[in-house]
Amino acid sequence: MVEKVEMAKTYDPALVEGKWYRYWEKNGFFHDEVNKEKPAFSIVMPPPNVTGALHLGHAMDGTIQDILTRYKRMQGYNTLWLPGTDHAGIATQAKVEGQLAKEGTNRNELGREKFLERVWDWKGQYGGRITQQLRRLGASCDWERERFTMDEGCSKAVREAFVDLYNKGLIYRGNYIINWCPKCHTTISDIEVEHVDHEGNLYHLRYPVKDSDESLIVATTRPETMLGDTAVAVHPDDERYTHLIGKTLILPLMDREIPIIADEYVDREFGTGAVKITPAHDPNDFEIGLRHHLPQIVVLDKEAKMNENAGKYQGLDRFEARKAVVNDLKTAGVLVKIDPHAHAVGECYRCSSVIEPMVSRQWFVKMEPLAKPAIEVVRDGRLEFVPDRFDKIYLGWMENIRDWCISRQLWWGHRIPVWYCEDCGKEICTKEDPSTCPTCGSGHLKQDPDVLDTWFSSGLWPFSTMGWPEKTPELEQFYPTSVLVTGRDIIFFWVARMIFMAMEFMKEVPFPKVMIHGLVLDAQGRKMSKSLGNGVDPIEVIEQYGADTLRFMLITGNTPGNDLRFHPERLEATRNFSNKIWNASRFVLLNLEDYEEGPRGELMLADRWILSRYASTVENVTGALENFDLGEAGRLLYEFIWNEFCDWYIELTKPRLYNKEDVVARHTAQSVLLEILEGTLRLLHPYMPFLTEEIWQNLPIQGESIMMQAWPEVPAYKDAVAEKNMTLLMEAIKAIRNIRAEMKVAPGQKVEILMLAPDPTQRAVLENGKADILKLAGGASVEFFQMLAEKPSQAASAVLEGVEIYLPLKGLMDLDKEVARLEKEMSVATQDQQILEVKLNNPGFTGKAPAAVVAKEREKLEGIIARKAALEERLKELEQNS
Incomplete structure (x- = not known):
């Protein structure tokens, strides 16, 4: 016999969540040893920045991964969800430099070694913040295998990959146009540049043709860069300028001779159709310069101030220089006109400073040979994006990819493993730190001061975290991983890098599926940001509503790949859903006091119906999860739990539960209630782990935890006839309720009910459900007819398929x-x-x-x-x- 269980009248997440998370973690439920006897399922967590705090994007991403992991764990897979954090070179260094500034010092005064000690101290003190917050969310990842992009194993993998690519000639050092952040004092990649619309001007300048009365008018948004012009380009088919191609111009202010060249890149329709070419400060001009063998004149320094090549403007900030140059052009009569012109300006994704393109000597990865196999795996279906529309976005970027600048002028990060012999100039790249030069034997070696782009190490994440380059049991069992879950905004930053790195070093895809989710926007559809003040702190939401409410709200009501608008009222609705589940479970438990396992008696229509609906729910929820349609699976659970189990079946069982004299009927109702509740809790567990664990632990079920129970199999309960008949009965009751509501019949007032059902099968169903109709529709009496000689006139009516319902409301009806x-x-x-x-x-x-x-x-x-x-x-x- 079941012991009496007293569940609290209301569900309080604060009393439940911490308790169960500690229980799960203490008992090692998140950790799975390698087991070759089981199929493997693995996910690597997109490593959040070690400087970061949980935001709604993390919460959505983590919830999706947790749902998939808990689901597969319950299905009996050998499961690994591998967590970790990224060292976040620029962001972390900026945090520590900020601390040093408050202390009145800086990294240069400390020196590199002491500075890095401070960074590691900072990481030890603050770096675990986001992983603790992920625990608050309920993330069931294997914390015993937690990794960090600069831990010993990952660092070894980075060295291995760099040296291998270097030896194959795929990593090289050269002068190339890069994106320079004058505030962070480092290069950043193309994909880390955010293009923001700025109100600016288009300056039209007259460049005189040498030994001629003619001139060319060029249009530019950045007149200060003209100091580094080395040509003016026109389209070869532009009849206005064909006679000038090959002639020489005099560069205003600098009096330098520059050629007029022809290049098909030039847009004849933009501006004047003549374009100033500054190869050292514009990526497109750089490419034109290479084609035409133009010199590269750098006129800006690393502080974005004009340098010695800028003549009298040396030392001026770039924007101050712009004003000075424009004034001088005006004085010289070279400035033709100024037109207002809004245009996109590249900004650093970290500090929002305007990026300065400039030629610099940096380390690069040759992308063409690496991109080719990474393109093929998507084209031939070995790797699929979910939804598949992201294939085009990925392929479009990969097919036009440029060489990747991987060097960063920072101290925090993986230092480039290249040394230079100060005696003979030999460049040495090796997996182990060298002590002498292999060419001349000198011990005077100096390591390259730069570090690698953070994305270099995170590009190796799916296999470096499992022990590569060593052949570990984890790598053998869990690689390739099963699926990658990430936001649509990180396809280029991270996903593409993992794919081409995996194809290069592992010779197979890092994951067969990439599940892309959208961004979490505010209710007006705007990105959340500090400047707009529209951000939402997930931890505050958890403290107010509970983690399960946040999780379920983030996942439901949305389709794969689409952005989600955050509406606070949806949190209230989801909390109501949690309370509905709690109250229903409490009701079931209160009515199991005398329950003992044993054979059921005859199943009533309501029993057969709910068992059939449960079977379909198991099948459909499982199918949706297999297709990564987590929102649909959540919707199906919501509909079944709220509309069918709670609103109908529980109400339909009450007469049997309250009739303790009919022991068999009571036991049957108890048995079905318990089976449906327990199975539904298992289906819901990946979405709402805390609530389901708390309820499940109160059920008369054996086991350590709901998360270690088997995922429900589809039971052989499908009964189309029962579903059809029960639907008829429910529709009849709902129709009567609707009439009562619209006619404003008082809730306590009983009404007469007449039902015309010519079909004998339908009539039998309704007659068998007479007691339910009377109880749930507020009927004083109900009569059933095969035909009516005369239909009541003073009656409100409803028409179902094959059935007509009449409520005589004489004197009450309008x-x-x-x-x-x-x-x-x-x-x-x-x-x-x-x-x-x-x-x-x-x-x-x-x-x-x-x-x-x-x-x-x-x-x-x-x-x-x-x-x-x-x-x-x-x-x-x-x-x-x-």
Whole structure:
């Protein structure tokens, strides 16, 4: 016999979540040893920055991964969800430099070694903040295998990869156009540049042709860079300028001779069709310069101030120089006009400083040979994006990829493993730190001061975290990983790098599926940011509503790949759902006091119906999860739990539960309630781990934790007849309730009910459900008829498929209101009919959908047409009696 369980009247997440998370972690439920006897499922967590705090994007990403991991764990997979953090070179260094500034010092005064000690101290003190917050979210990742992009194993992998690419000639050092951040004092990659619209000007400048009265007018948004011009380009087919190609111009202010060149890159329609070429300060000009062998004149230094090549403007900030140059051009009569011109300006994604493109000597990865296999795996289907529309985005970027600048002028990060012999100039790249020069034997070696782009180490993440380059049991069992879960904004930053790194070093994809989710926006559809003040702290949400509420809200009501708008009222709705589950579970437990396991008695229609609906829910939820449609799986659970289990089945069991004299009927109801509740909690567990664990632990079920229970198999309960009959009964009860509500019949007032059901099967179903109709529809009496000689005139009515319901409300009914109500029903039925007719007239649906689905839609259409006919007849009767 089940012991009496006293669950609290209300669910309080604060009393539950910490308790169960500590229990799970203490018992090692998140950790799975390598087991070759089981199929493997693995995910690597996109490593959040060690400087970071949990935001809603992390919360969504972590929840999706946790749902998939808990689901597969319950399915019996050998499961690994590997967590970790990224060292975040620029961001972390900036944090520590900020601390040093408050102390009145800086990294240069400390020196590199002491500075790095301070960074490691900072990491030890603050670096675990986001992982603790992920625990608050309920993340069931294997914390025993937690990694850091600069831990010993990952550092070894980085060295291995760099040296291998260097020896293959895929890493080189050269002068190339890069993105320079004058505030962070480092290069950043193209994908780390955010293009922001700025209000600016288009300056039209006159460049005189040497030994001629002619001149060329060029248009530029950055007149200060003209000091580094080495040519003016026109389109070779532009008839305005063909006679000038090959001639020489005099560069204003600098009096330097520069050529007029022809290049098809030039847009004849923009500006004047003549473009100033500054190869050292514009990526497109740089490429043109290479094609035409133009010199590269750098006129800005690393502080974004004009350098010695800028003549008299040396030392001026770039924006101060712009004003000075424009004034001098105006004085010299070279400035033709200034037009207002809004244009996109590149900004550093970290500090929002305007980026300065400039030629610099840096380390690069040759991308063309690495990109080719990474493109092929998507084209041939070995790697798929979910949704598949992201294939095009990925391929478009990869097919136009430029060489990757991997050097950063920072101290925090993986230092480039290249040394230079100060005696003979030999460049040495090796996996172990060298002590002498292999060429001349000198011990005077100096290591390259730069560090690697953070994305270099995180590009190795799927296999470096599992021990590569060593052949570890984890690497053998869990690689390739099963799926990558990440946001749509990080495809280029991270996903592409992992794919081409994996193809180079592992010779297979790092994951067969990439599940892309959208961003979390505010209610107005804007990105959340500090400047807008529209950010939402997930920890505050958890403290107010609980982690399960946040998790379920973030995942449901959205489709794969699409952005989600954060509406606070949805949190309230989800909390109501949690409370609904709690109250239903509490009701079930309160009515299990005398329950003992044993065979069930005869199942009633409601039992057969809920068991059948449960079987379909298991099947459909499992199918949605397999297709990574987590929002749909959540919706199915919500509909089943709230609308079917709680609102209907529990109410339908109450007469049997309260009738303790009929032991068999009571036991049967208890047994079905317990089975459905326990199975549904397991289905819901990946979404709401804390709530489901707390309830499950109170059930008369053996086991350590719900998370270690098996995922429900689809039971052999499907019963189409029971579902059809129960639907009829529920529709009848709902129709009566609707009439009562619209006619404003007092809740306690009982009404007479007449049901016309010519079909004997339907009539039998309704007659067998008489007690339920009386109880749930507030009936004083109910009568069933095969036919009616005369239909009641002073009665409100409802028309179902094959059934007509009448509520004699003489003296209570407003005839005009009843006509209006039926006309409204007719309008809804007409709309439904039109929608179905369009669907069934569409060859795309009838030709592709399964025959059973098409047949079901045709049957639905026939039912609507019959219902409309009955409504028309009833309206005529009312008109005759009015």
